[in-house]
Amino acid sequence: MDFETVIGLEVHAQMLTDTKIFCNCSTKFGGSPNSHTCPVCLGMPGVLPVLNKKVVEYAMKMALATNCIINKSCEFARKNYFYPDLPKGYQISQYAYPLAEYGYVLLDTNGTQRKIGITRIHMEEDAGKLLHDEHNPVSYVDLNRTGVPLIEIVSEPDMRSPEEAADYLKRLHEILVYLEICDGNMEEGSFRCDANVSIRPRGQKEYGTRTELKNMNSFRNVQRALEYEIKRQQYLVENGGTIVQETRLWDDAQGVTNSMRSKEEAHDYRYFPDPDLVPILVDEVWVEKVRENLPELPLAKRERFVKEYQIPAYDAGVLTADKALANYYEEVVKLSLKPKVASNWIMGDVMRFLNEDKLDIRRCPIKAESLADMIRLIEEGAISGKMAKEVVEDMYKTGKSPQDIIKEKGLVQITDEGELIKTITSIIEANQAQVAEYRGGKEKVFGFFVGQVMKATKGKANPQLVNELLKKMLAG
Amino acid sequence: MKISSREVEYVAHLARLEVTEKETEKFTAQLNDILLYIDKLNELDTKGVEPMSHAIAVTNAFREDKILDSIGTQQSLSNAPDARGEFFRVPKVID
Numbered sequence: 001m002d003f004e005t006v007i008g009l010e011v012h013a014q015m016l017t018d019t020k021i022f023c024n025c026s027t028k029f030g031g032s033p034n035s036h037t038c039p040v041c042l043g044m045p046g047v048l049p050v051l052n053k054k055v056v057e058y059a060m061k062m063a064l065a066t067n068c069i070i071n072k073s074c075e076f077a078r079k080n081y082f083y084p085d086l087p088k089g090y091q092i093s094q095y096a097y098p099l100a101e102y103g104y105v106l107l108d109t110n111g112t113q114r115k116i117g118i119t120r121i122h123m124e125e126d127a128g129k130l131l132h133d134e135h136n137p138v139s140y141v142d143l144n145r146t147g148v149p150l151i152e153i154v155s156e157p158d159m160r161s162p163e164e165a166a167d168y169l170k171r172l173h174e175i176l177v178y179l180e181i182c183d184g185n186m187e188e189g190s191f192r193c194d195a196n197v198s199i200r201p202r203g204q205k206e207y208g209t210r211t212e213l214k215n216m217n218s219f220r221n222v223q224r225a226l227e228y229e230i231k232r233q234q235y236l237v238e239n240g241g242t243i244v245q246e247t248r249l250w251d252d253a254q255g256v257t258n259s260m261r262s263k264e265e266a267h268d269y270r271y272f273p274d275p276d277l278v279p280i281l282v283d284e285v286w287v288e289k290v291r292e293n294l295p296e297l298p299l300a301k302r303e304r305f306v307k308e309y310q311i312p313a314y315d316a317g318v319l320t321a322d323k324a325l326a327n328y329y330e331e332v333v334k335l336s337l338k339p340k341v342a343s344n345w346i347m348g349d350v351m352r353f354l355n356e357d358k359l360d361i362r363r364c365p366i367k368a369e370s371l372a373d374m375i376r377l378i379e380e381g382a383i384s385g386k387m388a389k390e391v392v393e394d395m396y397k398t399g400k401s402p403q404d405i406i407k408e409k410g411l412v413q414i415t416d417e418g419e420l421i422k423t424i425t426s427i428i429e430a431n432q433a434q435v436a437e438y439r440g441g442k443e444k445v446f447g448f449f450v451g452q453v454m455k456a457t458k459g460k461a462n463p464q465l466v467n468e469l470l471k472k473m474l475a476g
Numbered sequence: 477m478k479i480s481s482r483e484v485e486y487v488a489h490l491a492r493l494e495v496t497e498k499e500t501e502k503f504t505a506q507l508n509d510i511l512l513y514i515d516k517l518n519e520l521d522t523k524g525v526e527p528m529s530h531a532i533a534v535t536n537a538f539r540e541d542k543i544l545d546s547i548g549t550q551q552s553l554s555n556a557p558d559a560r561g562e563f564f565r566v567p568k569v570i571d
Contacts, residue, residue, distance in 0.1 A: 017541050024544035033562035037552045044555075053538035075529055082492060084566040132568060140563035143552070268490060273529035281535045 001238060003199040005230050006207055007165045008157035011172055012150050013182040014126065014190040015058045020147035021125050022049030022092065022277075027149070029188055033142040041147035043088035048276055051076075055123055055149040056280060058181040059099050060290045062151060063121050065175050065297055068103030070287055076123075076277040079269045084141050085128040093152075094122035095271040099280075105155075105171050106299055107164065111313065116168050117156030126150050157196065157207065162226035166219050169193055173219075174298045178323050186217050193222055198243070199233045208233070209243040213257055215250045225250040229257050301326055309339035318347055325361045328368050335372030338379065345371060345392065353396045365399040366392070374402040381462050387411050413462045417469070420453070420461060424473050427452045438474055449474065478511035479504060 020027055023040035040047045063070050077095035103118035128143040153172060159165045173191055176182040184191045198210035213229055216222045228250075233243050248257040296304070298320050305316035305326075320326045325346075332342040350371070354364060374391060377383050383391060383406060394405045406412060414420060427449065428435055438445040453466050481504045488495045488503075495503065546552075553559040558566070 018543050019541050024539070024542060025546045026543050032549065034549045034552045034564070035562075036546050037549075038546050042552060050537060050539040052541050054541040056538075073535075080490070084564070084569055130569065131563070137568040139566050139568050140560065141566055142563060270490065275530065278530055278532070278534045278537050 001234075002202045003230075003234055003237075004202045004204075005160055005162075005226075006157045006198050006200065006210075007159040007162070007226060008196040009155045009159070009165060009169060010194045010196070011153045011155075011169070012126075012192045012194075013062075013153065013176050013184075015055055015149040015151060016181055016183055017052055017054045017058065017149055019052055021052050021055050021123070021149035022147055025147065029190075031144050033140075034144060036144040037146070041087075042143060043086075049092065049274075051277060051280070052149065056099070056282075057290055058149075058179075059121060059123050059151045060282070060287065061179045061181055061294060062153070062176065063100035063103065064287070064291050064294060065179055066103040066105055066118050066121070066153070066172075068100035068118055068121055070100045070282055071097065072283070073097065073279055073281050074099045074122075075279045076274040077271045078274050079271055081269060083127070084139060085130050085143075085146070087128070087143060087146065091125060091127065092274055092277070093124035093271075096273075097279075098122035099282075105168060105175070107167050107171060108299065108302075109167070114164075116158045116164075119154040119156050121151055121153050124150050124152060157198075162223045162230070165195065165226055166223040169219055169222060171298070174321065178295060178298055180295075186219070189217070192217075195222060195226055197226055197229050197233075199230060199237065208237075209245050211243065211245065211257075212247045213250055214247060214260070217252075221250060221252055224255065225257060228255060232257065295323075298323075305329075309333060309343075311339055311343050315340075315343045315347060318351075319343060322361060328361050328364070331368035332372045332375070335369060336375040336379075338375050341375050341378075342371070345375065349389070349392050350396070353393070365397070366395045367399075370395055370401050377402055377406070381413060381415060381464065382406070383411060383413055384459065384461075384463055386459055387413070412460070414457055414460045415462045415465060417465065420457075420465060420469055421473070423453060423456050423461075424449075424466075424469055427456065428473060435474065446470065446474070477504075477508055478515070479507050 014027075015021075017027060019025060020036075020041055023038050025036045025038050025041055028036065040049055060070060074094060074097045076092050078090040079093045079095070080090040082089055098120040100121040101119065103121070104115040105118065107114045107116060126145050126148040128141055128146040131140040131142070133139065155168065159168055173184050176191070177184045182190060186192070193216060195213040195216070196210045197213065198208040200206065200208040211229060211233070213225050216225045229248065235241075236243055244259075247260040249260050250257050301320045302313070302316045305311060305320060306313055309316075311319075319329045329342060329346055332346065333339045336342055350364065350366060353359075354361060371392075374383075374388055374395065378385060378388050383402075387406075388402075390409075391402050391405050391411065394400065394409075395402060398405070431449075431452070434445050434448055438449075449470050450463075450466060453461055453470070454463075481500050484500050484504045484507060485495070488500070549562045553562070553564065556564050558564070
């Protein structure tokens, strides 16, 4: 049977504020256990939460960046359930009246754009962390993360394949990081994703029964988990089984999803408005103030790079995937005035070095200025492209300027005509047979002569000059 | 009846409350009365009246994003029924 996949994603992103959402404790990751806690986030009786204004502004940024409508009024609700990582017995979240709704993210696949709908974006607090004892029937609770601000971004069930889901996730991630409201670290859990997935016979209108997947801590794992789950559901349907609506955990080591069972009844969360927190009113003036301060977003930057620098869409995509990389590129272009050449060097050599060392562009030893200098030196004919390969590697290793490296290694190009004419003369004399072939019309032999000159000069000859001289001298 | 004793038991369980059979009976009757009273309120025509979730007319109570001292691990743990090292200790929960 031919099935269609239906996927919707729920993303939780930790906001990069200094303090928690409802109290003044630090949000810093990695503090000693329970050191960032106070009566409010510990859920002591009689305390009152007060909303961190920055959380609202950060959430508004994301809402605007994903084309949402920001509701004029929204409020917090209590989601009631018992779990030791949640000291109050309820999570403060938004339910009936979220901050923003009806948005979308544009996916661009080889020039075809597709809208993935955003159902809603709301604010809530994170829960604490549990460590399970391997030998004793106890768990240890660290409440440092309790009350760290989150936004939850819920998509429409608009994705039709695991690749599309991963693409959407990457775009969301990119936007959050561009906005500088989330560090996007998936391993540390500051960017988390749950997936709802179902299948249906192609052409059927109604959705099939969905399962919810959790515990995927990388883009790759989200895609793998979805691929596995779709196969599992297809197998069930084709073999007369039924899909149960449930939560399933991705097991990275085994490459499978397992039913979480338990907690079924706990899904009755009995939401109600939190009486401790008053409604939030957002007027047009506030929205416009936030909108004015939005940075250029990835998609806009991509389109501008293609237009302004005349580079392929692929290059623009790679260069804008990281804001710092895009800034680096623009700096090199500004100083070298060679957009495509700059893109080639960055996407080729520079990114290869960085990937090998798992380094970020922010920590690249080659300064944008140095790379621009190197590009200029090639343009001026001071070094050949081949020499530059060697130079750029040294620049990366030592952090030195290209001028210094060229001087130290004696990598100066031979641009002295007299010297080259001498070399070419002796090569022509020594290879009379090839000369005859060339003059007889076999132009391919030209390459052979170029090679010989380069060999004789250890690659230091200026290629343009070699071409020019060879053409003249071989013509006889 | 607006509510059954089964529903009362269910709600008690969700709130982790242990109730005796007699209490269940009593609460069922009481909750029934409350719900009947709510029905009476429902008779009122509220067309055109915005639903309200708070009894006070305050909105936008915010705090600046400024770190203040936390109370520290020792004090945080001091009320805990069980703790070990820098952690709260609870019966094992896995799912």
